[in-house]
Amino acid sequence: MDINEIIKPENLVYDKSAVLNDDVMHYCPGCTHGVVHKIMAELIEEMGLQEKTVGIAPVGCAVFAYNYIDIDWQEAAHGRAPAVATGVARLHPDNFVFTYQGDGDLASIGTAEIMHACNRGENILVIFINNGIYGMTGGQMAPTTLEGMVTSTTPNGRNVDLNGYPMKITNLIAQLPGTSYVTRQAAHTANAARKLKRSLKKAIQNVLDKKGTSFVEVVSTCNSGWKMTPVAANNWMTENMLPYYPLGDMKDSEKGEHSEN
């Protein structure tokens, strides 16, 4: 069968969301951010939320998230996205507000803001990109950096006696009564990305239903920071990150689930 007989509008099964614009992303080749951005744009379009969505961009690589997803955005100071989102969501309770934060932003400098926003049960979605490193500033140790992992500030590997332990902040978040849905997902395979999309959809629906904070961690790669090819980074993530940060729902208030992942 000739390929041109297949490539026809009526046979289209997968295309770019109209909510994602045509700007080429500044992210490195193979970066997980692109996949998560794309999924959020798809969901905002599919759920008809473009007119009521406000995104809060962090400081870090995703600071420019506002360049790609065609919604209103605010760019927060480092770590403060949950406070900024609180301000927007409290004053516009009918809007859908989400933060998009990395591990340095959320689990280091912004620990107070994320814990308290989740504890108050702000009606927001928090997307937490955990790649175990500071990407934008050049690959320094993050709170989530694994033991022994080499970064530019742990050139001999993370030494827990010196640097403390990799923080499973999502597990702490799941303990807070203000959160309704807390899950850890990934996007390194097509199946994982599809599952992530289902999780984000549920999380968004919870926010729309005013059930409190929904928190979606995405275990991610930073192939540039890890100094690997994108494919090798995915493999390294599967072998090293996932055993420490296992995937799955930690809390689903609908099901009364609470696991100790």
Place this chain on the structure above:
Amino acid sequence: MGEVRLMKGNEVLAEAAIRCGCDGYFGYPITPQSEVMETLMARQPWNETGMVVLQAESEVASINMVYGAAGSGKKVMTSSSSPGVSLMAEGISYIAGAELPCLLVNVQRGGPGLGTIQPSQADYFQSVKGGGHGDYKLIVLAPSSVQEMNDFVNLGFELAFKYRNPAMILADGAIGQMMEKVELADFKPRRTNEEIEAECGDWATLGKPKSRKKNIVTSLEMDSDIMEANNLRFQEKYKKLEEEEVRYEAIQCDDADFVLVAFGTSSRVCQKAVEIARAKGLKVGLLRPITLYPFPKKIIKELARKAQGFLSVEMSAGQMVEDIKLSVYEAGSNARVDYFGRMGGIIPSPNEVVEALEDKFSWELSYGVKRSY
């Protein structure tokens, strides 16, 4: 005439916020301004006007809540005292950089560090020179009475929205804690969503309709040419403020040989000092800057043509005195500028001020002519 009550300065801030149609308040407790949030929480304005009041986990969080809410077009405010305002500095810089209107209140206490809970004016530099990183200015209003605590809430919001710039009420512990008669403003309804859309629709994050481009609230710009253009635009705005928004009160300055310059609590002391000095036959006036930024340079330049001396009376080690010196220098005047003040939470007495004046200007007082340099 509006409703008249006997109220504390801090309580009035809360009441004025509700009455002027404020949409939200975010704060964190700190002495000597905790009554602001306490009054709001007791008043429960969410039942009355729909105003949101939230106790944040820190000043860092509260200023960023203000950033978010202001970025979405709402009329919001926070209040704190000196150490808390230091914590907010980063957020205030972001708010100025993103050109968001909001109202900040600093009920100053003495520093540095944890300092004292007693009143002070030592955050003058922090307030009028920017305070955080980068080239920015706040619109700074200095109330000297409980009545002005009331009036400046509405004025602060008006200026903030007119210039899309944060405005600050720079009070001190004495003004915050004292009780005075105050005539309250009439209730003004909060703006409707349609009004907000009309006023702020081209920049605020209200949710993107199909009809317009997305609005992005940010202070970030990677292109140096655009970032410089942004800064030049800010500077134009500050220049316009300096031309159009200066406010001051001049008391018995017309024939004054010596001008006391003081704001807030110290200006109340100086009003009495003027009386004492005049009774002694000294021609002394008082210039009270109401806007600390923009600073009333022009009137100081005018007064410097005939006055022999200016005495800046401050509850600090002498901060505003630098701006007075600059103004007098720009006027090309020979008038001498000096400073008198107390620190540590001590309010100078009127007699102390007069003694300081007589001491520091003894040469001029003895010879009755301007010193020539």
Place this chain on the structure above:
Amino acid sequence: MAKVKGAVVVDKEGCKGCSLCVEACPHDVLALHKEVNSKGYHYSFMENPDECIGCANCGVVCPDTCITIYRVKVS
């Protein structure tokens, strides 16, 4: 028996050659081209177009959203 045939169109200039789509393809349809695009990336293309079933795995994992997918049923 109905059989599914697919085809993917890669936006050559948008591709950064990360090869995540190549890995994600269950039928080894995709490969990186030996030529480069204007940015210098070896872009992804259908090396074995006949094997494509239009499963969209490549599109789902593509961080730069430069893959469009078509699918038809043929008997």
